[in-house]
Amino acid sequence: MSELSRSAPERAASPAAEAWRMFRRNRPAMLGTAIFLSMLGVVIYGSLFGGDPFEIVWAPQTPPGEDGFVFGTDYLGRSLATGLLVGGAPTMAVGAAAAVLSIFIGVTIGALAGYYGGWVDNLLMRITEFFQVLPALLFAMVLVTLFSPSLVTISTAIGVVMWPQTARLTRAEFLKIRELEYVTAARAIGAGNGRIMWRVILPNALPPLIVSATLTVGVAILFEAGLSFLGLGDPNTMSWGMMIGANREYILDAWWPVTFPGLAIFLTVFSVSLIGDGLNDAFNPKLRER
């Protein structure tokens, strides 16, 4: 009778609420969130009120702190402060868009492959491997040069080269979860394939996917910076990567035009990684009760 006499619990916390509770207690993760949110705030402010980053405002290569320029000027005399403010938006937007695209493709392909197995799995995994063995940056470069660089084409190119990892992870989760008894139980109440894939298996596969998605954002930001550095960014849009690329030849004369954008990229990606690690811990039930 013990099960009958036990007092009823409070309305239970959802898994998401539970994960958030864990996440909040994780200091590095909260630090990462703080850094990321401040970077995001700066970038949003900058893209609204930052001014024209291409405008030549002062003598070239003015060191930081001189003549009222906190970050100095670059080799053409453009304000680095303005560049930093405005240049974050394309980097972050492309990073986010590319991550969303790669997750969408990766989850769809991985889910179909893992759920149906057999020849569907074989076919989809061979396609995935095809994309996986291409050198990612090179492939993205080719895509960007084929279609003139713009925010859309760059996001697409990065998204297209990054999805195989997500697909493999999703497939692995689906392979594991589809064998579990609650999937059979869902079938036994008459649920169809679509419902079982997206409403039964996917919610249970989400924790590792969310972690991976977060880290994907970081990688996508690095990709965008890399492409811009190589001069394959949108030439009409100032971005952190482009600032480093444009100033790299003068690094021995002036360290600041490459260092500050580099730091901005580093801080953003670092904060995203901290968040990803924090989420990983938050979703790990083995760490819950500590």
Add this chain to the structure above:
Amino acid sequence: MSPLLDVRDLRVEFATRHGTVTALDGVSLRLEPGETLGVVGESGCGKSITALAIMGLIPMPPGRIAGGSIRLDGEELIGAPERRLRQLRGRDIGMIFQEPMTSLNPVFRVGDQIAEAILLHQDVSRDEARRRALDLLRTVGVPDPGQRIDAYPHELSGGLRQRVMIAIAISCQPRLLIADEPTTALDVTVQAQIFDLIRDIQDRLGVAVILITHDMGAIAEMADRVAVMYAGRVVEEGPADAILDSPAHPYTRGLIGCIPAIDPALAALDRLPPLAEIPGVVPPLHLLGQGCAFADRCIEAVDICRKVAPPLTGRGHAVACHLHAAAAASEES
């Protein structure tokens, strides 16, 4: 009265590393409306495969239905389109699983899972489905259902989870309830409660039950009729009383011998009879030879047992055993 469920000569094969094995070899079962059929046997004898076959949930591949028929109320289920089977699952046939720990989806509240089952088959609003879920929790004896409806599975005990599973299984008032070892994973005291609940539901809804178990005690308590399975075949079938009182197949006798008889007087004197056991294990299906699958473990086996598989014979109380057939024949002459 026509049977609610009529399984005839069902053959299920699986492709394995050792080639094709026959998991079910000519299984026939009949179930009248409202009746309880106990299916007994050791692990690996095909009980659960039978249940999955009736639900149309045999994984294909590697599984394959090689023959036979399954009729629910006269409607053939083998070869029926998946759409039709989906309608029947959950609505006309409910199923309870062995492991209440893992058969509920861990990320959704139990109330939502019951409501989901209702919404799949009935055209009602979310609010109405939730109201019915609450009623169902009350029906299956979950205490404090108003609170528990919002609980996650991991917050409930095994017994409560199994009650929730039962609530899901009966949410659309099925005509057939398949309970696949519903109490194996539970404490003994909770087992009795779950059996009481199933019987209570059966009385109220008039649902027929297939109770799959390896526990002869549960059979004695619950079943109207019994089918004893061994290595993919039904070896003895008949009314529960007849089989428990006069088991004809050596395997059935072995199973019954495995029930501990607790006689207080003997226990006080420390003279309880030793527990019987059946030597050996169910042979791997790919190693099954020509003869009776049980022959190697049967103390009474004679030459013919190793050469020819005995057919299931007899009306009412049917047995698949050469020895029994011989004994019956000599009695008649």
